[in-house]
Amino acid sequence: MTLRAVIYARYSSDLQSTSSIEDQIRLCRERASRAGWQIVGSYEDAATSGASLMRPGIQRLQQDARERRFDIVLSEALDRLSRNQADIAALYQNLTFAGVAIETLAEGRIDEMHIGLKGTMNALFLKDLAAKTRRGLRGRVEAGKSGGGNAYGYTVLRHMGEDGEIRRGDRKINEDEAAIVRRIFTAYADGMSPNRIADQLNREGIPGPRAGKWDKSTIHGNPKRGTGVLNNEIYVGRLVWNRQSFVKDPATGKRQARPNPESEWIVTDVPELRIIDQALWDRVKTRQEGRKIEQTDREAWERRKPRFLLTGLVKCGCCGGGFSTIGKDRLGCSNSRNKGTSVCTNRTGITRQELEGRILTILSERLMDPELVKVFVAEYIAERNRLAAGHVDDRAVKQKELAKVIKDQDILVNALLAGTPPERIKAKMEQLETRQKQLERELATAPAPAALTRIHPRMADNWQERIRALIAGLTEPDREGEAREAIRGLIEKIVATPVPTKGKRMSLDLTLHGDLAGILALSLNADRLSGQQKTSCEQEVEESAGFLVAGARNQRYLRLVERQIPKLAAKCNLF
Structure with missing residues (x-):
């Protein structure tokens, strides 16, 4: 069976040549060609340190590995993947769990010994490099030169x-x-x-x-x-x-x-x-x-002030900057106050009490429309059925192919018993056996068809009860912190845009952007305040809510729901 390989390449600094990535990929392609591997993709991180795994390329690689899109990762050297001892060990464990091997041009096939020895060597290299760099900078500073960076002027x-x-x-x-x-x-x-x-x-x-x-x-x-x-x-x-x-x-x-x-x-x-x-x-x-x-x-007041329910969630509709405290219990655009009206002209403020009251009203009274929820439920069930049918069809195809492979093997055995020379059927038998093992592995690891979560059309009523219970918890000392975190978890951001009123005074129009997965989890019986272990039903509900907003593969579904319930999208900007 031909192995599916991907290439990972990285260089550390803006001062290095961008051709370094191309050189690494070219050498890895030559290695894969000699081994007969099929290159199915590549991942790159340019001008990014190997001291951390917080890199987009390596993060995408790990995600695709969990989805079993390839069998082996090929890189120039182990330090291209990471120089951090703990990170490289964790990466190796994650890829091994996903059934993915690591091979480098410098070290060959990577195993636990490489992880221990090379990980330690790379960690010591980083520590030694930091010490030498610091020593060099100190010498420059003592000589009156720049120690890195520059001051204005x-x-x-x-x-x-x-x-x-x-x-x-x-x-x-x-x-x-x-x-x-x-x-x-x-x-x-x-x-x-x-x-x-x-x-x-x-x-x-x-x-x-x-x-x-x-x-x-x-x-x-x-x-x-x-x-x-x-x-x-x-x-x-x-x-x-x-x-x-x-x-x-x-x-x-x-x-x-x-x-x-x-x-x-x-x-x-x-x-x-x-x-x-x-x-x-x-x-x-x-x-x-x-x-x-x-x-x-x-x-002293800043140190004593309690944490604001919506801290960090309010954004200016004019410049996109954050809202911060401009007076006791009053908020306004940070850019307008700190950088001046030449950067942002939004000088309209709002009291904390008014802001909280208006947002809680949106959450409790305007978020769930019973008529629109019925359309939502119908579309949700239809999409889950379509995807479930696709999983079942794929599993059925593999099961059918496995049965045919076994049948073909029986035919070859009968031919052998009938006197056919073994050398004539040996290669075909090995091919069938390899394919049989591959199909059996795929069927064993493939998830079983998930049962469809039944969303009751009265989820709007359930939402009303739960959100009002959370709001009531804000006034109870023993529940206030937990209720506050639960409510914050339902909100992605709040956009405050100044609009004129009848009296020619400016007021703020508030647009709530909600966390769709969190809102659905709460309205579908996933209680955020229970503190108890979730039942299998509740777990399925939360997974279903996550499925609804899981990314690009569900964009078709999100667009469909948005067309069906435009009033809900307009009220809350959930999509």
């Missing part, structure tokens, strides 16, 4: 040294940007707020540090961590490095910053890079100290 130089080597890391003052830095310091020292400074810069079309819009946090930053324009000591000729270190969260693969003690900071005087005179710097620091006293009450 400077240009990093790259030039040829006397010895013919390319020199990197030297900086010079960018006079155009330096003028903006002086303007920011002067405006702040004269009493202007960071928000107003950012708004003015954005109105004048002056690009921010990363060529984007200015934000008030870009200006005021965090004085303790030295972030923000107003806190960067390089503007007074002091280069401070190693204020913080980064540690990767093993659960998410993302780096988190952690402050280092001041004793570990590396401070180098670079007077030639001074932009701000000492008197102006001191005026800014004096005002910052004074504002700490002014903000004490607000910061």
Whole structure:
């Protein structure tokens, strides 16, 4: 039987050539051709570190492996798949469970010994590389050069040294940007707020540090961590490095910053890079100290405030940015407040109480229309029946072919007994035996036809009861946290768009985008608050709800339902 192979290729840095991917794939194709394997696909991750599995290519590979779309993964070397010891072990276990082997050009067929030894070697390589990189950066900083990245107001130089080597890391003052830095310091020292400074810069079309819009946090930053324009000591000729270190969260693969003690900071005087005179710097620091006293009450309230039911779920309908607190119990567009009206003109706010009340009303009273639910149920059952019939048909075809293979083997046995020379039927018999084993494996691993979940047409009534029970739980201390999380789980996002009212005042139009799988699970008897083990019926209901929104293969069904119940889609934007 011809093995179905896929190729995985990766390179780590933007500085590497994109042809690296093509070279890896070409070498792997040559290896597959020599082995007689059929290449059925390839997966690539360009300019992506191998220290984490949070890569789109490797994630798609694992998903397709679970669906048994290939038999072997071919790569240039094991470190192309991952350099993390735990990740490569987990990847090997997942692929082995799916019946997929790994082979590399460097190591050959991968087994447990390769995972242990190479995984350890790759992990040590990453640790050693990090230590050497950090040591090199420290040497550059102590020499007054850039330790990575660049501050606004400077240009990093790259030039040829006397010895013919390319020199990197030297900086010079960018006079155009330096003028903006002086303007920011002067405006702040004269009493202007960071928000107003950012708004003015954005109105004048002056690009921010990363060529984007200015934000008030870009200006005021965090004085303790030295972030923000107003806190960067390089503007007074002091280069401070190693204020913080980064540690990767093993659960998410993302780096988190952690402050280092001041004793570990590396401070180098670079007077030639001074932009701000000492008197102006001191005026800014004096005002910052004074504002700490002014903000004490607000910061205390921020620490005490309870978690908002819809925190992080509200988006601005004008710019797409988030809504945040603009006053006690009042929310507004973050971009409009932080970056100015040149970025977003939505200055309409809404109280927390009004926002929660309107959203809970949509969930409890406007979400489920009994007449539309009947159409929904009919379409759901029809689609499940169609897919179930397809699974049954495929299984029946394989069973029929298996019966024919066994029958053909019996014919060959009878021919052998009748005196036919064995060498004439040996090859055919081996082919039939191989096909028989393959069919038996596929039938053994194929899921049995699933029973159709019966959705009662009164699911709307059931929804009303359950959502009202959740809302009631918000007022009960022992259930408030659980009810809040359950309700948040039903909402994907809320879009708040300003609209004029009769009195020429602006109000916010709220559009609820719901999580269809969560809404169906709750309305189909999957109780999110029970805390008990799900029954087989409830488990099937949740799987059915997941099936409804499982991705591209169900888009036909979603479009069909959307046509049948347009009023529901218009009310809730579920699709």
